[in-house]
Amino acid sequence: MITFDKSISLEEYNGLRRLVDWYEVSERQFITSIPKSIFITVGRDDGKVISMARAVGDGGYHLLVVDVIVHPDYQGQGIGRQMITQLIDFVHNDYIEPGETTMVSLLSAKDKEPFYEKFGFFRRPNDERGSGMSMFYTQK
Ligand SMILES: CC(C)(COP(=O)(O)OP(=O)(O)OC[C@H]1O[C@@H](n2cnc3c(N)ncnc32)[C@H](O)[C@@H]1OP(=O)(O)O)[C@@H](O)C(=O)NCCC(=O)NCCS
Numbered sequence: 001m002i003t004f005d006k007s008i009s010l011e012e013y014n015g016l017r018r019l020v021d022w023y024e025v026s027e028r029q030f031i032t033s034i035p036k037s038i039f040i041t042v043g044r045d046d047g048k049v050i051s052m053a054r055a056v057g058d059g060g061y062h063l064l065v066v067d068v069i070v071h072p073d074y075q076g077q078g079i080g081r082q083m084i085t086q087l088i089d090f091v092h093n094d095y096i097e098p099g100e101t102t103m104v105s106l107l108s109a110k111d112k113e114p115f116y117e118k119f120g121f122f123r124r125p126n127d128e129r130g131s132g133m134s135m136f137y138t139q140k
Helices: 009-020 027-037 078-093 111-116
Strands: 004-005 041-044 047-058 060-069 105-106
Touching: 004 078, 009 027, 009 060, 027 047, 041 078, 047 078, 060 078, 078 111
Parallel strands: 060 105
Antiparallel strands: 004 041, 041 047, 047 060
């Protein structure tokens, strides 16, 4: 049975990141960043980490969804949907109050846009808004 909790080790985190060819993080980055997550959910199958999603934010208006990963053996089984639904429930119940609006953003991996559109995210650029932009900065 798949269960969800909020804790993940550095080895588990980098293990998931390796699966999808993302940069691994240092222990310092892990210790600094993961506890600052405003939202985190970690999926486990009999204890083994099989998915995660988290969000970082300013506590008021902006929320950035990051690290959405489902182990390839478990993709297509509704686990990503469960995690994004948990995130939206968190936004509704814990991040904002009645009458408030928050901006929930993410940088979609290539061709994953249709997954996020199912939950109300829209693509950029569009007629009203420019592109999102990123850079990877490595200190040599
Ligand atoms: C993207 C990802 C998180 C989706 O998780 P998942 O558990 O496989 O998705 P689900 O099974 O919950 O799918 C939910 C819905 O989205 C759809 N969907 C999932 N991936 C899709 C894709 N790439 N294109 C179109 N639809 C997609 C499913 O068909 C399903 O539709 P339905 O509910 O109407 O039947 C997963 O494929 C993944 O981890 N990929 C590698 C890492 C990655 O790219 N992460 C995204 C970073 S931005």
